Amino acid sequence: MNSPIDVAGLxxxxxxxxxxxxxxxxxxxxxxxxxxxxSDLYVNPGGADSVDAESLLNAATLLGxxxxxxxxLSCRVQVEFGSLFDAGVLLLWLDERNWAKFCFExxxxxxxxxxxxxxxxxxxxxxxxTVAEPVIWLRVSxxxxxxxxxxxxxxxxxxxxxxxxxxxxxxGHQIGFEAQSPTGEGCRVVFDRLRFSRERLTDLRDxx
Numbered sequence: 001m002n003s004p005i006d007v008a009g010l011x012x013x014x015x016x017x018x019x020x021x022x023x024x025x026x027x028x029x030x031x032x033x034x035x036x037x038x039s040d041l042y043v044n045p046g047g048a049d050s051v052d053a054e055s056l057l058n059a060a061t062l063l064g065x066x067x068x069x070x071x072x073l074s075c076r077v078q079v080e081f082g083s084l085f086d087a088g089v090l091l092l093w094l095d096e097r098n099w100a101k102f103c104f105e106x107x108x109x110x111x112x113x114x115x116x117x118x119x120x121x122x123x124x125x126x127x128x129x130t131v132a133e134p135v136i137w138l139r140v141s142x143x144x145x146x147x148x149x150x151x152x153x154x155x156x157x158x159x160x161x162x163x164x165x166x167x168x169x170x171x172g173h174q175i176g177f178e179a180q181s182p183t184g185e186g187c188r189v190v191f192d193r194l195r196f197s198r199e200r201l202t203d204l205r206d207x208x
Contacts, residue, residue, distance in 0.1 A: 002015055002016055002017060002019045003015075003019075004064065005022075005024065007024055007031060007062075007194065008024075008026070009194035010064070010073075010196050011067060012064045012067065013064050014062045014063055014064035014176050014177075015062070015063055016060075016061075016062045017060065017061050017062075017063075018036075018060060021033055021036060021060035022060065022062050025190075028192055029192060029193075029194065030190050030191060030192035031062065031177055031190070031192070031194070032188070032189070032190050032191075033060055033088070033177065033179035033188070033189045033191070034060070034179065034186055034187075034188055034189075035059070035060060035086065035087075035180050035181040035186045035187045035188075035189060036058065036059070036060055036179075036181065036186060037181060037184065037185045038056075038058075038182065038184075038185075039056065039058045039059045039060065039179075039180050039181055039186075040056035040057075040058070040085070040180045040182040041056065041059045041089075041091070041099065041117075041180065042056050042057075042117070042123050042125075042182070043055045043057070043121070043122045043123045044122065044123070045122040045123055045124065056182065057096055059089075059180040060178065060179045060180075061093070061176065061177070061178045062176045062178070063091065063093050063174040063175065063176035063177075064174060065174050065175075066142075066173075066174075066196075067198070068170070069198065070141075070142050070143055070144070070199075070200040070201070071141070071196065071198055072139060072140070072141045072142075072195075072196070072197045072199060072201060073090065073139065073140050073141075073175060073195070073197075074137060074138065074139035074140075074193075074194075074195045075090070075137070075138060075139075075192065075193055075194045075195070076135060076136070076191070076193040077090075077104045077135065077136055077137070077138055077191055078134060078135045078190045078192075079104055079106070079112070079187060079188075079189050079190075080187050081106040081112060081134055081187060082106075082185075082187050083106065083181060083182075083184025083185070083187070084107075084108060084182070084184070085105055085106060085181075085182040085183055086105065086106045086180070086181050086182075086184055086187040087103040087104055087105035087179070087180050088103070088177070088178075088179055088190075088191065089101045089102060089103045089104070089177065089178035089180065090138050090139075090149075090176075090177065090178075091175070091177060091178040092140065092147060092166060092174070092175055093173070093174045093175070093176070094166055094172055094174075095172075097119065097120070098119060098120055098121075098167070099119050099166070100116070100117065100118045100119065100149075100164060100166060101116070101117045101178060102114075102116055102138050102140060102161070102162075103115040103116065103117065103180075104131075104136045104138065107127070107130060109130070111130040111131070112130065112132075112133070112136070113127055113128065113129065113130045113131065114131065114138075114151045114161060115127050115128060116128065116149050116161050116162045118164050118166075120166075126162070128151065128159075129151075129159075136151055136152070137151065137152040137153070137154070137155045137193075138150075138151055139151070139152070139207075141201040141204075142170075143200060143201050143204065145165055145167075145170065146163060146204075147163070147164055147166065148162070148163045148201060148204045148207075149161040149162045149163075152207075155193070157207075158206075158207030159207070160205055160206075160207060177189075177191055
C-alpha cells in the first residue's frame with residue numbers, strides 16, 4: 001500500500017500512485033517522476049465513437065490536500081520529451097470525472113507547449129503557447145472558489161492561461177503533480193523550485 005510522502009516546500013503530505021513512479025531528490029529539492037508507458041488523464045468528449053484518443057485515467061499522480069483558503073503553488077517543470085503528448089503536469093483533483101490539469105506537453109508540431117485541460121464529466125482542453133526550451137514555470141492559484149492557471153518562461157512575468165471552477169465545495173479538492181506519456185513508452189519529468197504560499201493572488205489577469 002502506498003504511503004504519503006513529505007515534499008520540501010509543501011505544507012501537506014502527498015500520496016504517490018504508483019509509488020515506483022516518484023522520488024524526491026533532496027539534493028536538488030526536486031520531485032522526479034517517470035511517466036508510465038501509454039498513460040494519460042483524459043476523458044474523451046467525443047465518446048466511444050470519436051476518432052480522438054480513447055479515454056485514459058492511468059497516469060502517475062502525486063496528490064495531497066492543501067490547507068483551507070487561498071493559495072499559490074508554483075514550480076519549474078522540465079520534461080525529457082520523446083513522444084507526442086508527453087507532459088509534466090500540475091494537477092487539481094476531485095474525482096475521476098472532475099479534475100483539471102496544467103500541462104507542459106509535447107505538441108503535434110514537435111514543440112513544447114503549455115496546455116490546460118478541465119474535466120467536468122468529459123475533458124475540455126485548450127492549447128496556449130509554444131516554448132523554445134523544454135522548461136517552463138507553472139502556477140496554480142486558488143482565489144475563493146476559483147482557480148487560475150498562469151505560466152512563465154522566467155518566473156517573473158506570468159501569463160494567464162485559464163480561470164475556472166471545480167465547484168464551490170472545496171473540501172475534497174487535492175493538488176499535486178502528474179506525469180504522462182499517452183503515445184510513448186514513458187518520459188522523465190522534474191518539478192523543482194517548488195513554492196507554496198497562502199498569499200492571495202491580487203489580480204487574476206496580470207498574475208500579480
